[in-house]
Amino acid sequence: MAACSSSSLRHKEKETTSPEPIIIRYTNCKVLRGGELKDGDVWVRDGLVLDPMKLFFEEKKSATVTYDCHGLIASPGFIDLQINGACGYDFSSFSSPSEAREGLETVSKLLLQHGVTGYCPTVVTSSKEYYQKFLPLMETSVGGKHGAAILGLHLEGPFINKSKKGAHKEIYVQDEELTKERILSSYTTLNDMKHNISIVTLAPELPGSDDVIPWLVDKEVVVSLGHSLSDLETAERAVKNGASLITHLFNAMLPFHHRDPGIVGLITSLKLDQRPVYYGLIADGHHTHETVQRIANNANPQGVVLVTDALPLFCQERQTELFQLGEMMIERKGNKAVVAGTNNLAGGITSMNECVAQFYEATDCSIQAALEAASLHPAQALNIKDKGHLEYGAKADIVFLTPPPSQGGGDRREGERGFDVIATVIEGEIVYESLSAVNRLTVM
């Protein structure tokens, strides 16, 4: 995929004589920076967040273009670590290379509307043939007008526990001893010099996990624990071996028991040699009860990572009511997706910005905490240093959002909850703008 340019066409038109890179100033916004939400500006040059004071005093330069953001929140772009597909495309059931390409392009583009600037396409437990054929086609890519960046794949399974397979296909689950050879025979791209696998969800109770977890971590793969019957002790050992993430906390693991807390206990464990553990939370209001979201967030606010776990049904444009997911029919019931004819949740159909709004309301956390759970924490979980925040020098991936009503954000209709995406910026370039919004960014 072509490397994205740091300036949009719109900016280039303004650039007439000056050969210097343009300097963009987004002003009059509430900027999330250093854990605080403060009135201020975001300055961008060459796709990076710029220190305007140094620019002023050392380079004696001002902005080439200034956008008035009318009091919107400027948050680091959202990063979704777990998304199965959208708009009818399922990352785990492509039938042809062209469909895979179309699917990734469509989903990448769609996600811009929801403020997502980077994501990990998630492939659930699949056949070896499927991995072999399609993993090499799902390459990492930079973001831009064409869509959100693909930050590497999240391979959820097949090395999981059959008893906690969830909506995964049992026949493809591999719960024998974990060996490097076995893993490589499924994760075919893992041996490539610059492979495309960012996260692997596995069950730590499988024999051999003590050896393969450090090996995966060494290959710069984030090991996430999930679809598992693991007890706390096994999970703690996995973390000491290098695992650093929990896949959709509470879902597809042993329920929390006060004498045997299982994987859930990791979020407050003191036996992890000070290693941070992040945990994915499907904050759509259905997968995790709001009281439970509060318990998790209060216990470990630094580790929470909001994920959509979105299904192919998740789509703005097509109002599909039924969708075939593998051998199952999935049905849209209100704002939930369930296995047809039942009440069993089959995955998410809620957008990331709605998850942030829901999490903010459910946990009564600060705005900045809700936003960091969808930006800073997932970037940290992926060990990406220059994304997920707007410190000087970071990649200028920004989402402009309406403030929630408690922030008194000017004119708003009754019932609005805020966190509506007004514009999305990737490496300084405006890649999406809401056409319906009243308070759009305007050139000053």
Add this chain to the structure above:
Amino acid sequence: MRLVILDDYDSASEWAAKYVRNRIKEFNPGPDKPFVLGLPTGSTPIGMYKKLIQFHKEGQLSFEHVITFNMDEYVGLAVEHPESYHSYMWDNFFKHINIKPEHAHILDGNATDLVAECDRFEEEIKKVGGVELFIGGIGPDGHIAFNEPGSSLSSRTRIKSLAVDTILANAKFFGNDISKVPKAALTVGVGTVMDAREVMIVITGAHKSFALYKAVEEGVSHMWTVSAFQYHKKCTIVCDEDATLELRVKTVKYFKGLMEVHNQLVKDLDVKETQ
């Protein structure tokens, strides 16, 4: 010397800001005729800067053709250090207004040749035709800029070792660690400020009242460097009630009696009187 006495800090700040606004507007600066403004740092002028920013945001005041010179900067403190006067000016003023970066001058306390830097600063001021209005504040010991007690009243921009009092007072900004407090600063001299065509000094708070008394009612002394402005042709001191505590009743009454005249200076220029 004009002494303008306002009720409190906020009204003193507002008066000072309106005065600056009117002076700039009446001057009607343009590309070939910039308005040259000298600026202070510290806690006193914050309220004035806030008001000036408000005037700018309301469209009353543009800084496009305003050139500024700051009074001082610490030696050896990084520009991005939150206590540097560069940071102060950026956070409290420059980032909110439309001043051009090339128009904002602050001494470089990290220059390799500090003496040359001070000379260059004086040159720059000369090059733009001198300062039209120098705004200052003072310390409780009557120092203007970093011209500590005992400084020559004809001093120019130079390196100045800070008084122990100043270093101790600054410790709170440097984690109460004296070793981290800068021990020297570059500062304009008393003579540099005296050269400005007009000077305005803002003095607020009871802790500055003795210094105000020394500035207004006692003789000129290099131990109270602010007193030098008794010799300036056009100097205005803006203060609040608290700062007048050490003045004689007679002095205060005299200047308060002039408030009606003084207030003519800060009238809204665009608003016609409706009486």
